[in-house]
Each structure stands twice: as structure tokens, then as C-alpha cells.
Amino acid sequence: MSKFGKSVFYTVIGRYSNFIINLIINIVLARLLTPKDFGIFALLQIFTGLFLLISNSGLSVAITRSKELTKKDINSLFTFSIILSFCVFVVLIISGAFISLIMHMKIYLILSFFIGLSIFFLGSSSVPSAVVSKNLDFKYSAKVSIYMISINGLVSIPLAFYHFGVYALAFGTLLSAFSNFFLLYLHSKVHLGKLRMEPINKMKNFALNMLGVSIINYISNNMDNFLVATFFGTISLANYSKSYQLMKYPQSLIGGALNITIVPVLNDKTDDKRYILNFFKKLSIISSWSGFIITVFFYINSESIIFLLFGNQWEGAVEPFKYLSIAVGFQLLQMMVNPMFEVINKPNLLMKVSAITMSIMFLFMGVGIFSKSLTIFSILISCGNIIKYFVILIVFYHCGMNISIKKSLSYLKKIILLPLISSIFLGIISNYLTQLFKVLISNGIYLTFINAIFYLVLSLIVLWLFKVYKYLDIFRTDIL
Numbered sequence: 001m002s003k004f005g006k007s008v009f010y011t012v013i014g015r016y017s018n019f020i021i022n023l024i025i026n027i028v029l030a031r032l033l034t035p036k037d038f039g040i041f042a043l044l045q046i047f048t049g050l051f052l053l054i055s056n057s058g059l060s061v062a063i064t065r066s067k068e069l070t071k072k073d074i075n076s077l078f079t080f081s082i083i084l085s086f087c088v089f090v091v092l093i094i095s096g097a098f099i100s101l102i103m104h105m106k107i108y109l110i111l112s113f114f115i116g117l118s119i120f121f122l123g124s125s126s127v128p129s130a131v132v133s134k135n136l137d138f139k140y141s142a143k144v145s146i147y148m149i150s151i152n153g154l155v156s157i158p159l160a161f162y163h164f165g166v167y168a169l170a171f172g173t174l175l176s177a178f179s180n181f182f183l184l185y186l187h188s189k190v191h192l193g194k195l196r197m198e199p200i201n202k203m204k205n206f207a208l209n210m211l212g213v214s215i216i217n218y219i220s221n222n223m224d225n226f227l228v229a230t231f232f233g234t235i236s237l238a239n240y241s242k243s244y245q246l247m248k249y250p251q252s253l254i255g256g257a258l259n260i261t262i263v264p265v266l267n268d269k270t271d272d273k274r275y276i277l278n279f280f281k282k283l284s285i286i287s288s289w290s291g292f293i294i295t296v297f298f299y300i301n302s303e304s305i306i307f308l309l310f311g312n313q314w315e316g317a318v319e320p321f322k323y324l325s326i327a328v329g330f331q332l333l334q335m336m337v338n339p340m341f342e343v344i345n346k347p348n349l350l351m352k353v354s355a356i357t358m359s360i361m362f363l364f365m366g367v368g369i370f371s372k373s374l375t376i377f378s379i380l381i382s383c384g385n386i387i388k389y390f391v392i393l394i395v396f397y398h399c400g401m402n403i404s405i406k407k408s409l410s411y412l413k414k415i416i417l418l419p420l421i422s423s424i425f426l427g428i429i430s431n432y433l434t435q436l437f438k439v440l441i442s443n444g445i446y447l448t449f450i451n452a453i454f455y456l457v458l459s460l461i462v463l464w465l466f467k468v469y470k471y472l473d474i475f476r477t478d479i480l
Helices: 003-032 035-056 059-065 071-103 107-124 126-134 138-161 166-188 197-232 234-247 249-265 273-300 302-310 312-343 347-371 374-400 405-440 444-465 468-476
Strands: none
Touching (some): 003 166, 003 302, 035 071, 035 166, 035 197, 035 234, 035 312, 071 107, 071 126, 071 197, 138 166, 197 234, 197 347, 197 374, 234 249, 234 312, 234 374, 249 312, 273 302, 273 312, 273 405, 273 468, 302 444, 312 347, 312 374, 347 374, 374 405, 444 468
């Protein structure tokens, strides 16, 4: 098995275990808490995610990418990350006061303290986490992620049961963040070192570019939540964020498992453009088939999936989920492109194209708000994400790899056209079978499971017919 294959194997175990546990937690909490509770917490999370990026300050990626850092340098960076995370913690508490005034809800004052502590521990984990990734110890990272989400559930579910409301989500997040920091700190063997400017200067350019990319992408990906909360209300935000969270699961399970391992594994292939292009092509084709097959399944079975997982009280999430799912395949593909800019050492180019795509997303969001319809807003978000992928991919090929636009478009055809058409055809057959099963089976749960099984079987047949398995050699060998 290749280095990439081993890394992905352990990451997949961690991600899928994480997914199953998180899904169970969400199913239980969705029945114990109200959409309003989730809406209040979701609004605060819009800001906390941005603060987490600042506390990380691009260090994690920069350390993983660097080949010249000493143990002394890493300890110094660890000290820097703790100081920075504490500053972010203070700023977040102050921000909580402002959010409380704007929303006329005192609860945000208290919540900001607990979420701020969570950000402090997660930000302080950035250096230990980078050391673990740099050593390709994805097996331990998988264990930590499982412990982290399990602790979240063990804390939040009992508190929700005893009517702690939104505080159940806050306490669960805090204790899981602390456990993440504690476990990574012990394993990485980093220590507090003397704060020196030399290692910070070594990392500065790359880290700042990656921080810029992260902030731009975060604003681009989360401004929709803020706009929904402002113009549609917290209940609509709860429905939108719940459907968006569900739509993001394939990206986390498939894209996240592949994405997180690309930079550490390809760290020594920076100058080998042939290898990088070949690797990227195969990875994109695998992601394309997976993503478009999932897109079609989500679209056809949106109502059944929402009701099965979260209950009838989440009926308002069905339409947003259905239309947000349109972009699942393209978002999964985009997750494969972004780290390639890091591999070829062009984070500045990634920051520029991220700024362009953010403008595109803002344009679609603005039109969506004026429509005054959450359904239309969701459709436009999907359209923006699809265009965003095409822009990033062409920039990578043309500006990053010096490939002509004409040849870039020919690559694009190979990656997208066949999987997309095949998945649509698969969806038509699956939809016909669904209508047939509805006549025979009245139980909604059984119907959903039978649809899923038949769709999975049909998908595997299509993948075998088009010999997609031949691209899996990137998991078996380092020679491409």
C-alpha cells in the first residue's frame, strides 16, 4: 500500500467512525432540542469559525509543509499559538457582547465565554496537530477525532435531556475541544519554548497566505448563514444550517479523508509536475464519480432523508437540502484542487483565486436575499459553488501548471462529463424504481433503506462497467 493509501485508510476509519457517532448524536439532539436552540448556536458558530482560523493563523499547514523547522522552532511556535489563541479568546468574549446587543439576546454573552474557551483549546492544538500530520501519524489523529466526538455526545445528550437547551451544545463543544488539545499535546511531545521571531519569520509568508485563503473561504462559505439569520430569521437559519450540514457530510467523509493527506504525502513531489498532474487526474476522477452519484441520491430522496434522520419537525429543511445537494459533486472536486496549490508551493495564487470566487459567491447570495425565498437562495448558492469550482480548476491548470486553457478544458471534460451524465441516467432509473416501490411499500423508513440498497447496487455496477477501479492505484503504489 502506498503512503497515500495508508494515510487515507486511517483517515477514512476516523472520518467514518466520526460520521456515524456524530450522526447518532445529531439524530438524538434533533429530537431533544428545538430548531430555535440550533439556530441560536448556529449564529454564534458563524463567528467562532472565523476566530478559530485566526487562532490557527495558517501555522498548521505551514509546519506540515516546511522541511527546515527544528524541534526548538516548533516549541517556540507552540508558545506563539497559545498566546495568539488566548488573545482570540478575549476578543471573542467582547464580540459576544456586541452580538448580544445586536440580536437583543443576553444568552450570547454567556455562550461566547464557553465557545471562546473551546476556540482557545482548538487554536492551541494547531501545532501539536501539525506535528502529528507531518509525521504521517494519521492513525493517532483518527483515534483523537473519535474520542473528541464521543465526548461531545456523552456531555451534550444528557444535558439536552435535562433541559439545558443550547447550553448542552456549548458544554459538549468545550469538553471535546479540551480533550482534543490534551491528547494531541501528549502525543506530539511539543513543549512551551522561548518565544523567538526566527521560526515565525520562516513560516510568515506561507502561513499568512494560507491564513488569507482560509479566511476568504470561510467568509465565502459562511456568509450565507449570516444572511439567512439576518433576513430570514433563526428558524430558517436552523433549517438551512441543518440541511447544509447534512449536505457537507460527503465532503467530510470522502473529500476530508483525501484532502487532509495530500500535502503531507506529496511534500517531496513539489517539482515533479508529471507526477502531480497524474495523481490529481486520478484523484479527481474518483471524486467526480463519488460526488455525482451522491448528488443524485440526495436530490431524489431529500424528504425521506431529512424525516428519517431528524423527524417531521424539520420539514422546513427539505427544500434547502434538496437544492443545496446539486453542488455536492462539484464541492467534493474543489476539495481536491485547493491542496494542490500548496503542493506546488503557490499559496499566493490560491489566495487570489479565492478572493475572485468569494466575489462570485457574494453576487449569488445578494440575488438570493432579494428573492425573499429560502429555496431560491439555496439554488443560487449551489450555482455559485459550481462556478467556483470551474474557476479554481482552470486557474490551477493554466496559472499553476502552465497548461493552456484549451487543454485545461479537455482535462475538465475527462473529469466531469462521463461521471455526470452516467449519474443523471442512474438517477432516472432510481427514481422510476422509487415510484414502483412506493406502490408496494407504505413504511417510509423501509422504503428509504430499500431505495438506498438498490441505488448502491446500481452505482457499483456502473462503476465496474466504466472501470473506475483502475484509478485506485494511487492507493496501492507510490509509482504513478
